[in-house]
Amino acid sequence: MPELRQNLATKEWVIISTDRAKRPQAYAQPEHYVLTHEQVLHDLTCPFCVTNEELDLETARWPSFGPWQVRAVVNKFPALMQQEELSRTFDGASRRISGVGYHEIVIEHPHHNTTLALMTAVEIEAVLEMYYNRGWDIRNDPRIRQIVYFKNHGEVAGASLVHPHSQIIGLPVVPNNIRQRTEEARRYFDDTGECVFCVMTTSEREKWERLVSVTEHFVAFVLYAAPTPFNIWIMPKRHSVSFMYTTLEERSDLAQILRVVLQKLYQGLNDPAFNLVVRSAPVKEMGNDYLHWHLEIVPRLSQTAGFELGSGMFINPTFPEECAAFLRGVVVGERVGSRE
Numbered sequence: 001m002p003e004l005r006q007n008l009a010t011k012e013w014v015i016i017s018t019d020r021a022k023r024p025q026a027y028a029q030p031e032h033y034v035l036t037h038e039q040v041l042h043d044l045t046c047p048f049c050v051t052n053e054e055l056d057l058e059t060a061r062w063p064s065f066g067p068w069q070v071r072a073v074v075n076k077f078p079a080l081m082q083q084e085e086l087s088r089t090f091d092g093a094s095r096r097i098s099g100v101g102y103h104e105i106v107i108e109h110p111h112h113n114t115t116l117a118l119m120t121a122v123e124i125e126a127v128l129e130m131y132y133n134r135g136w137d138i139r140n141d142p143r144i145r146q147i148v149y150f151k152n153h154g155e156v157a158g159a160s161l162v163h164p165h166s167q168i169i170g171l172p173v174v175p176n177n178i179r180q181r182t183e184e185a186r187r188y189f190d191d192t193g194e195c196v197f198c199v200m201t202t203s204e205r206e207k208w209e210r211l212v213s214v215t216e217h218f219v220a221f222v223l224y225a226a227p228t229p230f231n232i233w234i235m236p237k238r239h240s241v242s243f244m245y246t247t248l249e250e251r252s253d254l255a256q257i258l259r260v261v262l263q264k265l266y267q268g269l270n271d272p273a274f275n276l277v278v279r280s281a282p283v284k285e286m287g288n289d290y291l292h293w294h295l296e297i298v299p300r301l302s303q304t305a306g307f308e309l310g311s312g313m314f315i316n317p318t319f320p321e322e323c324a325a326f327l328r329g330v331v332v333g334e335r336v337g338s339r340e
């Protein structure tokens with residue numbers, strides 16, 4: 001029997017379709033697929049590779065002297081521009097705001113053929129520090145209402161360049177998707193006096209069947225109502241509305257768990273394409289009690305089609321519990337990227 005499951009926080013329903021059930025290992029990329037570590041170390045045509053840097057676009061680098069480990073640059077083809085004047089035009093049914101905002105790229109490593117799964121925890125921590133520092137800078141611009149951190153890895157996930165990078169967009173509006181999630185969390189808090197995300201995390205820790213990894217400060221689990229296979233949330237144990245309120249110790253611990261989870265995906269599924277997003281409170285909601293920031297990892301293993309478009313609902317052909325058990329079974333160690 002198929003079943004419908006609801007995400008308590010977002011109220012979104014999914015169909016877990018057992019009739020078309022697919023085993024988790026069936027999602028591994030085929031043998032002929034070129035894994036990230038099999039790419040070239042340096043690409044002369046890559047704008048993010050060492051010696052090809054476009055210095056006029058740079059907004060930050062670490063370390064500040066000598067060879068860089070992580071850089072932030074303004075996107076050469078930005079979706080939004082910092083220099084614009086903020087103007088609103090509401091004319092009948094037409095609403096328009098000038099394209100004010102930030103669109104930056106975080107170049108995560110000097111090597112072309114690496115990815116977070118292959119980096120050391122210290123290197124991942126440097127990437128998270130860059131997110132944090134650029135985030136505060138952007139957040140301090142009073143025109144900005146929402147910061148979205150995301151990463152596209154692999155062509156099907158929307159990455160146009162192999163070189164490891166993520167993106168930060170500062171928006172002059174709060175997107176409706178985020179507004180809806182904020183409203184749902186507020187409603188739950190009003191009804192019960194509890195944070196819905198804390199409730200979900202506690203429940204996952206008690207039930208353990210969907211857990212992927214647990215560290216001192218974080219819990220990683222496959223979502224109970226996962227819309228797609230291997231949809232993972234990494235939740236901070238400490239209730240906090242925003243990534244901007246994390247401590248250095250928490251970011252260091254986040255680097256550890258992120259490395260473990262992404263290594264499990266890399267090794268278990270042969271470097272699948274994925275999107276990673278940081279879900280953090282809107283700038284004007286950073287003082288509330290009911291939101292709980294977290295990271296979401298969505299491997300791109302199945303295609304969405306008309307049903308998803310027409311309903312906003314997904315059909316997931318794999319049990320989240322089986323995906324979690326599969327990932328728990330992937331032993332990660334120092335030797336990364338092996339096909340064995």
Ligand SMILES: [Zn+2]
Nearest residue numbers: 046049112163
């Ligand atoms: Zn490169």
Ligand SMILES: [Zn+2]
Nearest residue numbers: 195198239292
């Ligand atoms: Zn919470």
